[in-house]
Amino acid sequence: MPDPAVIANLFQYIGTDKQFQVTVYQSDGVTLQDVSGWFVSFIVHAYGDPNITYITKTVGSGVVLTTPTRGVITATVEAADTTSVPPGLYQWRLERTNSANDVVVATGTYSLLGK
Numbered sequence: 001m002p003d004p005a006v007i008a009n010l011f012q013y014i015g016t017d018k019q020f021q022v023t024v025y026q027s028d029g030v031t032l033q034d035v036s037g038w039f040v041s042f043i044v045h046a047y048g049d050p051n052i053t054y055i056t057k058t059v060g061s062g063v064v065l066t067t068p069t070r071g072v073i074t075a076t077v078e079a080a081d082t083t084s085v086p087p088g089l090y091q092w093r094l095e096r097t098n099s100a101n102d103v104v105v106a107t108g109t110y111s112l113l114g115k
């Protein structure tokens with residue numbers, strides 16, 4: 001099972017497209033995790049409150065298992081996703097959402113910057 005210790009601080013300007021790539025490792029922190037067949041969500045939410053979500057991307061709708069056997073996942077946040085979100089500091093998480101295997105595999109802060 002992957003270790004949710006991958007922490008990254010992401011940023012994006014309002015009205016721009018941006019891709020975020022995450023590599024998932026097994027619990028030893030060294031061995032790459034095979035993510036083939038995973039259902040994954042990339043979620044941007046209010047800082048300190050995961051119940052207030054602003055952006056959600058899923059496999060087939062903004063999330064791609066880029067190189068699944070090597071644990072590489074890419075989330076694309078499009079310009080339109082950011083236009084109604086005020087600039088500020090948020091949190092993000094990358095979550096495996098398979099039944100009986102729901103786990104956060106990466107997290108961090110997400111800064112949305114004005115132009």
